[in-house]
Amino acid sequence: MFDPGLFNYWIIMILMMTGLYTVIVKGNLIKKVIGLGIFQVSVIMFFVSMGKVRGGTAPIASESFEVYSNPVPHVLMLTAIVVAVATLAFALALIVRIKEAYDTIEEDEIRELEAGEEG
Amino acid sequence: MIDIIHVILFVFLAAIGVAIIRLRDLFAAVMLAGIFSLLSATLFTVMDAVDVAFTEAAVGAGISTLLMLATLSLTSSEEKPAVNRRQAMIGLVVVTITGAALIYGTLDMPRYGDPDAPIHHHMAPRFIEDSPEEIGIPNEVTSILASYRGYDTWGETTVILAAAIGVMLLFAAPPVSRRREDELFTPGEGTG
Numbered sequence: 001m002f003d004p005g006l007f008n009y010w011i012i013m014i015l016m017m018t019g020l021y022t023v024i025v026k027g028n029l030i031k032k033v034i035g036l037g038i039f040q041v042s043v044i045m046f047f048v049s050m051g052k053v054r055g056g057t058a059p060i061a062s063e064s065f066e067v068y069s070n071p072v073p074h075v076l077m078l079t080a081i082v083v084a085v086a087t088l089a090f091a092l093a094l095i096v097r098i099k100e101a102y103d104t105i106e107e108d109e110i111r112e113l114e115a116g117e118e119g
Numbered sequence: 120m121i122d123i124i125h126v127i128l129f130v131f132l133a134a135i136g137v138a139i140i141r142l143r144d145l146f147a148a149v150m151l152a153g154i155f156s157l158l159s160a161t162l163f164t165v166m167d168a169v170d171v172a173f174t175e176a177a178v179g180a181g182i183s184t185l186l187m188l189a190t191l192s193l194t195s196s197e198e199k200p201a202v203n204r205r206q207a208m209i210g211l212v213v214v215t216i217t218g219a220a221l222i223y224g225t226l227d228m229p230r231y232g233d234p235d236a237p238i239h240h241h242m243a244p245r246f247i248e249d250s251p252e253e254i255g256i257p258n259e260v261t262s263i264l265a266s267y268r269g270y271d272t273w274g275e276t277t278v279i280l281a282a283a284i285g286v287m288l289l290f291a292a293p294p295v296s297r298r299r300e301d302e303l304f305t306p307g308e309g310t311g
Contacts, residue, residue, distance in 0.1 A: 005230025010222055011129040017218040018136035025210035028198040030145050030190060034152045037183065038136055041159050041175070048168045053239060054232035058167045059247065061257040067234075069167035070243045071259040075268060077171050078260070079275045085178050085186075086282035092190040093286040099194040101295045106199050 008049045016042040027107040029095045033088065040084045047073040047080075128162045143198040149187045156180035170260040 019042060022035025051073035059071035095105055102110050135155045142148045156179030163172035201207065229236035246259055246267070254262040264272055 005233070006225055006228070008125065008129075008231045009225040009228060011133065013218055013221045013225065015129075015132055015136055016221070017214045018133070018140065020217065021210055021214045022140055024213060025201075025207050026140070026198075027201070027203075028145070030187065030194065031139075031148065031198060034139060034148055034187070037152055037179075038139070038155065041156065041179065044171065044175070045159060045162065048163055048166050048171055049231060050228075050236070050238055051168065052166045052232050053234050056167060056232075056234075058169045059259040060169075061247075061251040061259065068247050068259070070239050071246055071263055072243055073238075074168045074171050074260045075263045075271075077168070078174055078264060079271060081171070081174050081178050082275055083278050085182055086279045088183055089186055090282045090285050090289075092186050093289045095190055096193045097289055097292075105194050108203075109199075 009046065012042050012046045012049065015045070029098065029105045029107065030092075032107075033091050033095070036091075037084070037088065040080070044077045044080055047077050122165075124165055125162070128158055128165070131158055132162070143200065145191055145196045145198055146188075148198075149184060149191060152187070153180045153184040156183065170258075170264075 016039055019035045019037070019039030022038065023032050026032055026035065051070035053067060053069045056067040056069040057065045059068040059074065061068075098110065099105050102113055104110060104113075132155060135151050135158070139148050139151050139155070142151070156175055160172045160176040160180065163169075163175060229238075246263055250259050250262040250267075251257055254266050256262055
């Protein structure tokens with residue numbers, strides 16, 4: 001059953017689920033953002049490990065190398081990293097505004113305040 | 120095709136992930152998230168993705184950590200102790216099922232580093248063979264990023280612009296208070 005060629009993918013799935021668990025279960029908004037970051041890094045790692053070629057080297061043309069890893073996933077993931085930091089900045093700005101408005105960054109306390117306003 | 124360095128780095132990453140879940144000190148959690156990024160940058164270098172590695176080290180471990188620390192200084196750096204056991208159990212079940220489904224999905228995938236995988240036989244050979252002559256620089260990742268997929272990169276800068284405008288608008292808006300009225304601080308009857 002155990003195939004060492006799939007070990008990378010399995011660990012990456014486990015890391016991804018660590019991030020997902022943090023996003024689902026943790027009530028603290030900053031913790032949720034950190035969990036989302038872990039999830040994003042795991043997805044990036046998944047793509048990069050698919051681009052690896054056995055015995056290959058980094059895709060920079062040189063006389064002394066024949067086999068290169070696949071450069072296409074690298075390019076796509078560069079874009080993903082930069083977009084991730086843009087969404088992160090926006091999420092953190094929202095958290096600062098939520099703290100100003102509700103004086104808390106815990107999800108359940110915000111829900112309570114909202115319910116109190118309606119009732 | 121799995122080297123010992125992969126195993127070590129992945130075990131470190133998993134340990135840090137679990138530690139981030141368990142820690143209630145947000146400052147420590149943010150620092151661990153920075154270490155997580157740096158370790159994954161090391162792993163990207165091992166997997167030949169040097170451009171991704173230095174972007175991750177600069178953006179993931181540098182700018183992201185800085186932004187999070189700035190947010191901590193404006194909010195609070197302590198997480199409330201968790202009380203909701205039921206929610207944690209539901210989360211664990213959901214995550215286990217999703218993870219099992221994803222791992223089942225990987226069984227059909229080409230093995231790590233397999234040169235015969237379909238991903239290496241369509242666009243990649245063209246880029247690897249022709250880009251040094253066509254674009255004139257040895258780094259193939261840069262050639263694709265700035266030339267073949269130039270529109271993609273242009274769209275990416277638009278995303279950053281949109282995020283920057285959004286952040287500025289959020290901070291420019293006048294403050295809104297939704298706290299309970301009895302908790303509101305009213306000037307005049309202050310600390311006395």
